[in-house]
Amino acid sequence: MPLPICHLNGEYLPLEAARVSPLDRAFLFADAVYEVIPVYAGRPFRLRAHADRLVRSLAGIRMPAPLSHEELAAVCRTLIDRNGGGDQYLYVQVSRGAEFGRNHAIPEALPPTLFAFASRLEPLSAQILERGVSAITAADTRWARRDIKSTALLANVLLKQLSVDAGAYETILLENGQLTEGSSTTVHVVEDGVIRTPPNGRQMLPGTTREVVEMLASRLDIGCESGPVSEARLRSADEIWLAFSTRGVLPVTRLDDAAVGDGRPGALFRRLHGAFHDYVGELAGTPAL
Numbered sequence: 087m088p089l090p091i092c093h094l095n096g097e098y099l100p101l102e103a104a105r106v107s108p109l110d111r112a113f114l115f116a117d118a119v120y121e122v123i124p125v126y127a128g129r130p131f132r133l134r135a136h137a138d139r140l141v142r143s144l145a146g147i148r149m150p151a152p153l154s155h156e157e158l159a160a161v162c163r164t165l166i167d168r169n170g171g172g173d174q175y176l177y178v179q180v181s182r183g184a185e186f187g188r189n190h191a192i193p194e195a196l197p198p199t200l201f202a203f204a205s206r207l208e209p210l211s212a213q214i215l216e217r218g219v220s221a222i223t224a225a226d227t228r229w230a231r232r233d234i235k236s237t238a239l240l241a242n243v244l245l246k247q248l249s250v251d252a253g254a255y256e257t258i259l260l261e262n263g264q265l266t267e268g269s270s271t272t273v274h275v276v277e278d279g280v281i282r283t284p285p286n287g288r289q290m291l292p293g294t295t296r297e298v299v300e301m302l303a304s305r306l307d308i309g310c311e312s313g314p315v316s317e318a319r320l321r322s323a324d325e326i327w328l329a330f331s332t333r334g335v336l337p338v339t340r341l342d343d344a345a346v347g348d349g350r351p352g353a354l355f356r357r358l359h360g361a362f363h364d365y366v367g368e369l370a371g372t373p374a375l
């Protein structure tokens with residue numbers, strides 16, 4: 087559920103009152119990038135990683151950052167406080183702005199549009215943690231710069247809908263016989279006690295939750311490798327996890343109607359999930375940046 091107060095170009099106002107020009111290039115061309123930042127007990131989680139990735143995505147579309155990390159942190163702080171704190175997630179979008187007309191070529195000196203709003207982060211249901219979720223596979227039909235967190239998400243939307251149609255939670259994407267990622271998640275597999283994740287590159291988004299998984303795996307002394315994952319490896323994995331900001335880590339227990347492992351969330355998932363929860367607790371009260 088969206089929370090009432092949003093940020094638009096330096097102003098805080100009711101979300102219902104926010105207005106953007108239909109000539110904004112986000113509307114005409116999806117000429118925009120975004121971040122989704124989880125907030126636990128009023129504190130943004132991995133804010134620096136999200137701010138760094140926003141700058142990286144902006145550079146990928148040839149835009150300077152319209153605000154510093156500190157300014158972004160201040161926007162987040164105000165949104166969180168004005169929307170009542172607690173567990174939320176923040177959506178932050180920077181578009182190239184509105185021009186009078188429609189030109190593919192990038193206009194010079196256009197003021198960007200900065201929009202951010204907050205939503206309530208609903209608690210994860212006990213059933214998901216006990217039973218896991220199901221996923222289907224599909225061919226990855228997205229563009230060639232998936233490392234840029236662009237709002238041009240039509241392929242992701244259509245791919246996600248395939249899982250909705252199939253009564254599943256996520257669509258896991260394959261390209262040339264290799265795992266890339268999910269429609270809105272990083273996919274980790276566990277084989278013989280080792281976590282394996284496809285390497286970052288242009289074919290996938292560098293996930294911020296992935297970095298937490300890697301850090302916690304190292305703390306727990308669980309092996310963690312970055313390397314290609316073939317379709318065959320995906321299908322024979324002992325465990326499959328989805329990692330993404332709004333949910334942390336989730337276990338996939340069915341893939342295309344076959345059980346993953348013994349069909350229940352695996353032992354390594356339980357350890358990693360517990361460590362994730364503890365890590366969020368450890369960070370409470372520490373500076374967000």
Ligand SMILES: Cc1ncc(COP(=O)(O)O)c(C=O)c1O
Nearest residue numbers: 270271272291293294295330331
């Ligand atoms: C395509 C895609 N891959 C991976 C992720 C996971 O990224 P993060 O962990 O930073 O949320 C997302 C998150 O929305 C995504 O949309």
